[in-house]
Amino acid sequence: MRWAIYLALLILRFLGVVQRGYIHPDEFYQGGAELFFGRHQEGDGTHQADGGGAERHLAKSVPWEFEPRHAVRSIVPPAFMTLLPLRAYVAARSLMGKILCNPRPSPSRLCDALSVEASERQDDDAKQDSPLSFLWAPAMETLSGREVWLVPRLFMALMSVIFLDGSLWMMLSYDRLRTHTRGNRKSSLHEIAPVDHALTSVARDAYKYGPPFKAIVLASSWPCLVFGVRPFTNNLEAMALVFLLMIANVGASSGGIILLLLVGATCAVGIFVRFTFAFFAFPVVLIFLWNRCEKVECRLGGFLSDGLWMTLSFLIVSSAFVWVDARYYSWQASLACGDSSCAETPSGIQNALKYVAPLNAFRYNSKSANLAEHGLHPRITHAAVNVPMLFGPLAFAMYSSIAIQSKWCGGLSLSMACQMSMLAGLLVLSCAPHQEPRFLLPILVPLALLYGHKVVGSGESQKDSQKLILVLRIVWVVFNVILYAFFGWLHQGGLVPSLLYLPKIHAGEAVIFWKAYMPPTFLTQKESFERGDAVCGASEGEATCTNRREGVILDLQGADSSVLLEVLRERLPCPQPEEATVGGNGIRLLSPISVILPLVGDTAEMAWDGYSFTPTQSFRGHISTEDWPAFDGLVTKFIDQLKLAVYEVSCTGN
Numbered sequence: 001m002r003w004a005i006y007l008a009l010l011i012l013r014f015l016g017v018v019q020r021g022y023i024h025p026d027e028f029y030q031g032g033a034e035l036f037f038g039r040h041q042e043g044d045g046t047h048q049a050d051g052g053g054a055e056r057h058l059a060k061s062v063p064w065e066f067e068p069r070h071a072v073r074s075i076v077p078p079a080f081m082t083l084l085p086l087r088a089y090v091a092a093r094s095l096m097g098k099i100l101c102n103p104r105p106s107p108s109r110l111c112d113a114l115s116v117e118a119s120e121r122q123d124d125d126a127k128q129d130s131p132l133s134f135l136w137a138p139a140m141e142t143l144s145g146r147e148v149w150l151v152p153r154l155f156m157a158l159m160s161v162i163f164l165d166g167s168l169w170m171m172l173s174y175d176r177l178r179t180h181t182r183g184n185r186k187s188s189l190h191e192i193a194p195v196d197h198a199l200t201s202v203a204r205d206a207y208k209y210g211p212p213f214k215a216i217v218l219a220s221s222w223p224c225l226v227f228g229v230r231p232f233t234n235n236l237e238a239m240a241l242v243f244l245l246m247i248a249n250v251g252a253s254s255g256g257i258i259l260l261l262l263v264g265a266t267c268a269v270g271i272f273v274r275f276t277f278a279f280f281a282f283p284v285v286l287i288f289l290w291n292r293c294e295k296v297e298c299r300l301g302g303f304l305s306d307g308l309w310m311t312l313s314f315l316i317v318s319s320a321f322v323w324v325d326a327r328y329y330s331w332q333a334s335l336a337c338g339d340s341s342c343a344e345t346p347s348g349i350q351n352a353l354k355y356v357a358p359l360n361a362f363r364y365n366s367k368s369a370n371l372a373e374h375g376l377h378p379r380i381t382h383a384a385v386n387v388p389m390l391f392g393p394l395a396f397a398m399y400s401s402i403a404i405q406s407k408w409c410g411g412l413s414l415s416m417a418c419q420m421s422m423l424a425g426l427l428v429l430s431c432a433p434h435q436e437p438r439f440l441l442p443i444l445v446p447l448a449l450l451y452g453h454k455v456v457g458s459g460e461s462q463k464d465s466q467k468l469i470l471v472l473r474i475v476w477v478v479f480n481v482i483l484y485a486f487f488g489w490l491h492q493g494g495l496v497p498s499l500l501y502l503p504k505i506h507a508g509e510a511v512i513f514w515k516a517y518m519p520p521t522f523l524t525q526k527e528s529f530e531r532g533d534a535v536c537g538a539s540e541g542e543a544t545c546t547n548r549r550e551g552v553i554l555d556l557q558g559a560d561s562s563v564l565l566e567v568l569r570e571r572l573p574c575p576q577p578e579e580a581t582v583g584g585n586g587i588r589l590l591s592p593i594s595v596i597l598p599l600v601g602d603t604a605e606m607a608w609d610g611y612s613f614t615p616t617q618s619f620r621g622h623i624s625t626e627d628w629p630a631f632d633g634l635v636t637k638f639i640d641q642l643k644l645a646v647y648e649v650s651c652t653g654n
Helices: 002-018 033-039 053-057 078-100 109-114 137-142 145-182 196-206 214-222 222-229 233-250 255-272 276-293 300-337 351-354 357-365 368-372 381-391 392-402 414-430 437-455 466-491 493-502 561-571 593-600 635-640
Strands: 512-514 534-539 542-547 552-555 587-592 610-620 645-650
Touching: 002 145, 002 214, 002 222, 002 552, 033 078, 033 145, 078 137, 078 145, 078 233, 078 255, 078 300, 145 214, 145 222, 145 233, 145 437, 145 493, 214 222, 214 437, 214 466, 222 233, 222 437, 222 466, 233 255, 233 276, 233 414, 255 276, 255 300, 255 357, 276 300, 276 414, 276 437, 300 351, 357 368, 381 392, 381 414, 381 437, 381 542, 392 437, 392 466, 414 437, 414 610, 493 645, 512 561, 587 593, 593 610, 593 645
Parallel strands: 512 552, 512 587
Antiparallel strands: 534 542, 587 645, 610 645
């Protein structure tokens, strides 16, 4: 039964890549999809915002974190999460096309989709000069927004199974091996040398009746099912931490130089993914080194030797990150200024040091004035709100364990490493005034490892009655189902489908998003990027074509209605002939119904200040916590307003 449940949860994780819920813009922006495939790229010459009028609301594809003047994020994590799987996908698609459609190409739509040759499209010179050009293929220009959305999610789902679940299983297996070989003696990180044959035998006997409850708790937790399949850097940070815990647990005394090099390299990768990784990893590395030191009776030479090997691998991997980032940001700077001679060469050490992403991120986040731009929270938000919201019963199990136990686990054990890692990360991150739930994602696996059996009543304790076990499991299931449905499917749930099904945006047209999260513009691409509609004419007997400016996507975020009116008057001055709204000045407005109805009132005309709003499509299941519909006692009317609607805007003629 337990095996069936666990396998069903793994299947659900992979099927969950189609979740429409929109948790946070960083999934698309820091994750790389919008950064690499967005419509409004900096430096491509297509859009040069003049800083005034509607242009200031242009939905930028390059987030501020990846601008050369900030450079607070390494380009390697988004390239790994997005470009790498898409490059593999394009290669696999091309291979399938050659196998299925050659030597006699079939006229089927399948072959048309698979047989896109690189020669059919000329790649941008800018992309060919990019430091990431080895991850780029001309055929990637033909990817639709749906493919760019789903393929990285499938890749991250696979990575979560390998690193989150796999590392947890390895640590549990070694823990059982210790119990099997040491009897009732206390186990610590350094008491056991890995023995593959014994490990396999013990694991086979232990899991004969099903996977451990801790693995089921991890696989059924909503952060694993929702965050685990999305290209968040927080997801990579969690994977790096649990991998560090695993190698520290498995080989604290058995591994030699290779293990030390692996620990140093893992720390470097984690820190360049997110600099906050250092706060979670520091206690783990200290306990790891202390256990190795204890093995050799704390000889100073051995301790220094271990630290030297770890530092060496840390510096080598960090230097590789800095080199790639320096090349990328210098290339971006040359595009921004329009002349490669005005940008510094990435070969200079001084120039490279400008692009040490973790250091830049630490400097930026250490200033409260910077964090105020992203929202300030009370220092207790993480502990009082975010931890319970993310982990539910696991959070209360952790708090109760800290409150009632007179002393922590004896010895520098795996449990102690998990406890110290969680507390260190929670305490340090709580010192910052900007606190988002996803920042705490790295403590998911340590929580499941320490308290997973308690929240579902594994029956290992005689105090666990059948009634108590049933109640605990019902609470766990209900909590995770509710949060999975809300964040995975309903939160801003109409925005992604609206972009996917939006018709092609022609030259001169504008799509305005109001009272919604930042729109990832790459989702509007159907078959290929539209860099502008070609306008052709004849001059002295020769045909000439020039690109007209493509349609734009404007993001008004949560601006006041006066800002919306200002943008409408600039893009579509009224009164104006009716046909003008259909051609070059067409406007579509996407906004929750709950914010449009107060503007137009209860009138059937759907008019406001000289403009008419004609609804053309709506997407149900869109919950915006910032703009709840007004509740007048009718539940059906309230639910009916939980939609994101698409409106064609035109002049009323009045």
